[in-house]
Amino acid sequence: MVGRARRIMLWGAFSVLVLVASGLLLADHLTPPSTGAPSYALPLAADHTALDRELAPLLARNPGKTGALTLIDGIDAFAARAMSARQAGRSLDLQYYIWHDDLTGRLLAREAWTAAERGVRVRLLLDDINSGGKDTALLVLDGHPNIEVRLYNPFRNRSGIARLLEMLQRGFSLNHRMHNKAWIADGRVAIVGGRNVGLEYFSASKSSNFHDLDLLLFGPEVAQASAIFDAFWNSEAVVPLSDLGGLGMDDIRAVLEAIGDEARTPAAQRYLQRVESSPTVRAYLDDALAPHWSGRIRVISDPPVKRPGDDSSGWLVEHVDASLRSAQRAALLVSPYFVPGEDTSAVLTGLAADGAHVGVITNSLAANDVVAVHGGYAKYRKRLLAGGVHLYELRPEAAGDGGTDTAADRPRSGPMGSSSGASLHTKAFLVDETRGFIGSYNLDPRSAWLNTEMGVFFDDPGLAADLRAEYLHLAGPAISWKVGLDADGDLAWLDAAGPEPRLLQSEPEASRWRRLQALVFRHLPLESQL
Structure with a gap:
C-alpha cells in the first residue's frame, strides 16, 4: 500500500514537472496569439x-x-x-x-x-x-x-x-x-x-x-x-x-x-x-468644482510587456526610485502591499539618516487581504523602525460607508484573502512639499518587475496638499496603529483611539491562525513574487 502511494506521488510529481517543462519549452506556441x-x-x-x-x-x-x-x-x-x-x-x-x-x-x-x-x-x-x-x-x-x-x-x-x-x-x-x-x-x-x-x-x-x-x-x-x-x-x-x-x-x-x-x-x-x-x-x-491646474502633471506607464533582462530604464520602478531618492525634507508613502526589500529599505533609512521625515502607511496583518504579502513586509519592520522610519498600520475596523453586497461578494478568508472590515488600497507617495505620485504601483517586487503599472507624477502644491491631508487622515489614531520598538527592541503597536492610549505587544486583532500564516510566509523564498 505504501509502495503504491509512493508510485502515485512520484508519477504525479513527474507529470507536473513535464507539464511545467513543456510550458517553458513551448511558451510561444502555448500563448494565444x-x-x-x-x-x-x-x-x-x-x-x-x-x-x-x-x-x-x-x-x-x-x-x-x-x-x-x-x-x-x-x-x-x-x-x-x-x-x-x-x-x-x-x-x-x-x-x-x-x-x-x-x-x-x-x-x-x-x-x-x-x-x-x-x-x-x-x-x-x-x-x-x-x-x-x-x-x-x-x-x-x-x-x-x-x-x-x-x-x-x-x-x-x-x-x-x-x-x-x-x-x-x-x-x-x-x-x-x-x-x-x-x-x-x-x-x-x-x-x-x-x-x-x-x-x-x-x-x-x-x-x-x-x-x-x-x-x-x-x-x-x-x-x-x-x-x-x-x-x-x-x-x-x-x-x-x-x-x-x-x-x-x-x-x-x-x-x-x-x-x-x-x-x-x-x-x-x-x-x-x-x-x-x-x-x-x-x-x-452647480459648476462649482475647483480642479488643480498644472503644467507639471505626467501620466507614466510600464511597457505592455516586461521581460527579465529587458532594459528597465523607462519602467515605472525607475521613476519611483528616482523620485524617492530625491527627497530632502520628507517622504510620505502609502502602499497597501509594502514589501520594501533590501534596496528600498536602504533608501528609506538613508533618507531618515540624512534628516528627512520618512513615513509609511500600510495594512496591518488584520486588515491585509493578502497574508503572504504581510509576511514579506514583516521581516523589514524592525530595520525600518531602527533606521528612523515612521510606520503606521491600518486598523481593520476603519471601514468606509456600508452598501449593498451579498455573501458572494465578500472577500475570501485565508492565505490570499481576509474577512476584515476595511483594507488599504491607496498607492501614493509625497516627496517634500510639492512632488508626488498616485497610481497602481505598490512598493513591492511584483509591481517593480512582474506586473505592468501606471500612474500620475505631479509637482503641484494643490495636489500635494490634497495628498498630504489624506496621508495625515490615514495615519490618524482612528484609522491606524503607530508601530514602534519598545525598550527591549521588540515591536509594539500604539492604540491611541480610545480615551486611554494602549501599547499592544502582538499583531493587533489578528487571529493566531493569521499570525502563523504570516510567520510561515515570512520564511518562504517568495519575496520576488509578492
Whole structure:
C-alpha cells in the first residue's frame, strides 16, 4: 500500500514537472496569439461631444495645463466614471486589472452599453487572471457592434480543470499581469489611480471597503493616457475575447435582461441615490468644482510587456526610485502591499539618516487581504523602525460607508484573502512639499518587475496638499496603529483611539491562525513574487 502511494506521488510529481517543462519549452506556441486589428484613440474635435463643449472654456483659460481632481471617496469615484460615460459622445477606453461581476460592475457595464447604443466606440481591456467565469457577460458586451473586449495575457482554456492545468503549464508566463487602471472618455477625461471596478472600491460593500485614491484628469495629459491605452490594446500580449470563445442566443438574451434590469433593483436604487446626493456630484452640477491646474502633471506607464533582462530604464520602478531618492525634507508613502526589500529599505533609512521625515502607511496583518504579502513586509519592520522610519498600520475596523453586497461578494478568508472590515488600497507617495505620485504601483517586487503599472507624477502644491491631508487622515489614531520598538527592541503597536492610549505587544486583532500564516510566509523564498 505504501509502495503504491509512493508510485502515485512520484508519477504525479513527474507529470507536473513535464507539464511545467513543456510550458517553458513551448511558451510561444502555448500563448494565444495577438490577432486583433490595430485601432487607436479617435481624434479630438472642438465641439463634437458634450465633453468637448464643457471642457473647451476651461482649457482655453488654462492653455497647456492639465486639470486634476483627487477622488478619495468611493461614491465620488463611481460618479466620475458613470457621469463621464453618460456625457461621452465619441469613445470610451477602459483598462482594468479587476472588473467584478457585482452591482457596481454591472452598473458601469450598463453605462458602457448605453453609450455604445448612442454610437460611442467602447474598447474594454481587462487582465485575464480575474476574468475566469465571466466570459458570457463579456462576450455579450463584445457582441455589440460598437464594443470590443480584449484580454491581457489570456488563458487558452476558459474554465474548469483545463484552465487550472494551463496555469501549471504556463505558470511562468502567466505570472506577468496588467495591473493598470484607466477610464478615458472621449479622449478628454481620464481617471487614473488605484481603483479597480467592484463594490469594495466604490464604498458599496457592507462587509469590506477599501481606502483608495484616483485622479480625474482633463487637458493635454489625457492624450498620454490614451497613448498608453493604445500601446496596450495593440500589443502582442493582448487578444480579442471573440477569438477565445463564443455564445448562444439564450446566453445573450439572459445577460441583456440582467443588464437592463440591474439599475431598477432596490439595491441599485439605494446606491444610485447615494451617488446623486454626493457633495462632489452636486458641486459638479452647480459648476462649482475647483480642479488643480498644472503644467507639471505626467501620466507614466510600464511597457505592455516586461521581460527579465529587458532594459528597465523607462519602467515605472525607475521613476519611483528616482523620485524617492530625491527627497530632502520628507517622504510620505502609502502602499497597501509594502514589501520594501533590501534596496528600498536602504533608501528609506538613508533618507531618515540624512534628516528627512520618512513615513509609511500600510495594512496591518488584520486588515491585509493578502497574508503572504504581510509576511514579506514583516521581516523589514524592525530595520525600518531602527533606521528612523515612521510606520503606521491600518486598523481593520476603519471601514468606509456600508452598501449593498451579498455573501458572494465578500472577500475570501485565508492565505490570499481576509474577512476584515476595511483594507488599504491607496498607492501614493509625497516627496517634500510639492512632488508626488498616485497610481497602481505598490512598493513591492511584483509591481517593480512582474506586473505592468501606471500612474500620475505631479509637482503641484494643490495636489500635494490634497495628498498630504489624506496621508495625515490615514495615519490618524482612528484609522491606524503607530508601530514602534519598545525598550527591549521588540515591536509594539500604539492604540491611541480610545480615551486611554494602549501599547499592544502582538499583531493587533489578528487571529493566531493569521499570525502563523504570516510567520510561515515570512520564511518562504517568495519575496520576488509578492
